[in-house]
Amino acid sequence: MGRNKFSEEQQIQLRSNPFIEKVSETTISYTKEFKERFHHEYQTGKGPSAILSDMGIDPTLLGEKRRSSLVQRIKEYASRIDGYQDLRGKNSGRPSTKELTDVDRIKRLEHQIRYLKQENEFLKKTEFLDRQAEWQENQKQRQKKNSDTSKK
Structure with missing residues (x-):
């Protein structure tokens, strides 16, 4: 039909x-x-x-x-x-296959740059937090070792 x-x-x-x-x-x-x-x-x-x-x-x-x-x-x-x-x-989906004007291409690339910058900042923060958590864990282990050796 x-x-x-x-x-x-x-x-x-x-x-x-x-x-x-x-x-x-x-x-x-x-x-x-x-x-x-x-x-x-x-x-x-x-x-x-x-x-x-x-x-x-x-x-x-x-x-x-x-x-x-x-x-x-x-x-x-x-x-x-x-x-x-x-x-x-506004939904993401299949990439557009139409030819973009220079203005549209610039807008899209500027958006992509902003997105990647934001993503980099996020990754920097998570890496910093991971290192900070690892450092704190190492500090706890050192303190535990020091307290164990001082007890002997």
Whole structure:
């Protein structure tokens, strides 16, 4: 069973709506404001098709499956700590294969430098603490030896 794909005309129509962030042939991303408003109106008893129509989105364009999954996702967003925030770009996962601009590459490298500096500081501190603990252990052993020899 195939997925319902958006035609070029449908994509253009959807992109013109201020509540839609991105549209591709198979996916659609909504703004945070859309998700909040949709949830609020759904909680008041309004149906998904009526809410979409009020927001300027043709419900028949989305289809039954997308409408029902939209309701489910909005409910999940509402129960999350992060709320309606889109977290997809913040998750680490498979490395990006797209070509980066010089500005993006510099930002990424600066972030990597900050991360490595922080990691080095952490390692220095743990090494120092390990040496300090070892020194204290050696001191205890010396004191024990000294007290044992003085008792004899």
